[in-house]
Amino acid sequence: MIDRKEALKYVLSYLKQHHRQNSKIAIQKTMYFLKESGLPVSYSFGAHTYGPFSKEIMHDADQLEMEDELIIKNVSYDLGSAFQVDLSQDDKDQIEQHIQNFIDLINHNFDFNNLEIYGSVIYCRQILKKFDEPVNLDNVYRELKSWKGSKYSYSDVRPVYESVKDYFAL
Amino acid sequence: MKVAKIMNLLNEINAKHRFRDPIYGYIYVTPDELEIIDTPLFQRLRRIHQLALNKYVYPTAEHTRFVHSLGVLQSATNIFSSIQYPQSSTQIYSPTESIIDHFKILRFCALLHDIGHLPFSHAPEKLLLGDNLTHENVSQYIIENYPPIKDVIERNEINPKIVSSLLSDEYKPKHRILKNIISGDFDADRADYLLRDSYFCGVQYGVFDQTRYVSSFRLTSDLEPAIESGNVHTIESFLLARFWFYMQVPFHRTRKGFDKVLEQYITNLHEQGRLPNFGIHITESQIQEIDFKKFFLFDDPSIIECIKRDYLNDDEFAKILMREKHLHPIFESNTYDKKVKQEYLETIRRLRSQGLEQDRDFFLFTKKVDLHKLSDRADESPENIAPVVDKERDDMVKGNLIEESPIIASLQASPAYIRKIYVMPGSSQIADDVRKQMDHERQLREQTEKEIHD
Numbered sequence: 092m093i094d095r096k097e098a099l100k101y102v103l104s105y106l107k108q109h110h111r112q113n114s115k116i117a118i119q120k121t122m123y124f125l126k127e128s129g130l131p132v133s134y135s136f137g138a139h140t141y142g143p144f145s146k147e148i149m150h151d152a153d154q155l156e157m158e159d160e161l162i163i164k165n166v167s168y169d170l171g172s173a174f175q176v177d178l179s180q181d182d183k184d185q186i187e188q189h190i191q192n193f194i195d196l197i198n199h200n201f202d203f204n205n206l207e208i209y210g211s212v213i214y215c216r217q218i219l220k221k222f223d224e225p226v227n228l229d230n231v232y233r234e235l236k237s238w239k240g241s242k243y244s245y246s247d248v249r250p251v252y253e254s255v256k257d258y259f260a261l
Numbered sequence: 262m263k264v265a266k267i268m269n270l271l272n273e274i275n276a277k278h279r280f281r282d283p284i285y286g287y288i289y290v291t292p293d294e295l296e297i298i299d300t301p302l303f304q305r306l307r308r309i310h311q312l313a314l315n316k317y318v319y320p321t322a323e324h325t326r327f328v329h330s331l332g333v334l335q336s337a338t339n340i341f342s343s344i345q346y347p348q349s350s351t352q353i354y355s356p357t358e359s360i361i362d363h364f365k366i367l368r369f370c371a372l373l374h375d376i377g378h379l380p381f382s383h384a385p386e387k388l389l390l391g392d393n394l395t396h397e398n399v400s401q402y403i404i405e406n407y408p409p410i411k412d413v414i415e416r417n418e419i420n421p422k423i424v425s426s427l428l429s430d431e432y433k434p435k436h437r438i439l440k441n442i443i444s445g446d447f448d449a450d451r452a453d454y455l456l457r458d459s460y461f462c463g464v465q466y467g468v469f470d471q472t473r474y475v476s477s478f479r480l481t482s483d484l485e486p487a488i489e490s491g492n493v494h495t496i497e498s499f500l501l502a503r504f505w506f507y508m509q510v511p512f513h514r515t516r517k518g519f520d521k522v523l524e525q526y527i528t529n530l531h532e533q534g535r536l537p538n539f540g541i542h543i544t545e546s547q548i549q550e551i552d553f554k555k556f557f558l559f560d561d562p563s564i565i566e567c568i569k570r571d572y573l574n575d576d577e578f579a580k581i582l583m584r585e586k587h588l589h590p591i592f593e594s595n596t597y598d599k600k601v602k603q604e605y606l607e608t609i610r611r612l613r614s615q616g617l618e619q620d621r622d623f624f625l626f627t628k629k630v631d632l633h634k635l636s637d638r639a640d641e642s643p644e645n646i647a648p649v650v651d652k653e654r655d656d657m658v659k660g661n662l663i664e665e666s667p668i669i670a671s672l673q674a675s676p677a678y679i680r681k682i683y684v685m686p687g688s689s690q691i692a693d694d695v696r697k698q699m700d701h702e703r704q705l706r707e708q709t710e711k712e713i714h715d
Contacts, residue, residue: 238434
């Protein structure tokens, strides 16, 4: 296991430095993807309003704020005066590789809705697997519809599902 | 509360047994639920106190996880029966999973949500289960693998994994409403323990209007939990009750001191190999197996027996846990003030420089306490925090709770940042000297600043 708080800090600093991203949704969905694609971090994610969401990330951020490592804004984070990452180079390389995969998957598009739909489709796919149900577009769409009502159409979901399927098949 | 609707649902599932209860009057159960309640592992909850050592602060807080579990069963039932569904509710229910199936899943989960609790509730969790597991993982394992419970759930044609998934974050999206009732926005768990713990502590901090509260919610057409506009004050009262309760009961200065000592005492037992075998086998952050016979016997009294033995051998922590000696609180603050934080850090630095060691000679407790969990939903976007709907206008979303409630808006911006330092009795003189010296230095600083100002 990689220390999850250190992994979170590294994702925060990497996304901010290399992609100018520090929104909470970017951090949440990136961490979710990292976990589902095999990075050993212990965050758990539930089906929230805008896709998979980890309260543990929020609680860790609160703790980092108390230690001056983080500044929590309305919908984003900034690095605090005491910010410091304590990870081995191997762990950093591993995290960077996963982040890059995620950025490729979402076509370098960090828009709110894009992050939401990618996160949500991956969640539905993983939950079908967990309950040993067939993983296909129809079932993923059914799960998504029971979660988000009519917010996303079948044609919105299809391309996202196809790219997620291709990525996880690799 | 729509009593007729609740009774109709209870009749449909044959909830023909009932227990008297000081919070709800009666708690109704089905024969199958009664069978679960009578299993050894559920009866074990009679020996796990709900509030651990809070009874050292509030003497009547002697109630257990057993009665709380029954309470959450009733609380979840009341909320489920009262939620108003949108026209699109057909998306939730289907011929293969009816409203009654969902009701049964919810009730099994509510009843069993705490069945994996360790002695003294949260105190030994991190030590015994590691950083990545909690009592909820133990509850999940029991639901999926303990035959006397698993068999009853399967007899109802319900997959136990569905029930256990609601205690985790990995549940089917169509069960999101059930998850919200158990531990999310609707929060049957909290709704019960605020009232029950307040009742048994003899305090009013956690009291709110539960009758109105459970009927305060609707689902929007996007299936988002929402508050009816006429019920904003009810939610305000619930959130304030929660905040006051946390600050005065579980985070009470004396209670947290006992928690810290208990955690360290159990750590010592564990490191010395003297902790009773509790039967949970963990490898790589996964529960591999639970020996149910051993787990059945792992309860508050099994730790108390260790404390009594160590008390006779002059163990300093055991003396505190037996209330013969007392921790000395030397620092306490609830604000984010930077000066206060510096003072806190400087106090710790000076205690260390005097040779005192954390978790041996002194203890720390820090916690940020937000007014409410609804801010969870604000974490990614501020636009959809707890929507407020107008039921007279076809459930149109008219705003969110922050916009509709000036009280919530103002308190949301200023959470409590709790910082406490406690010192063992043997080190209290050193700590007092440290604090006196710091007070003296502060007075000199203030005097100098005043002189410069004048």
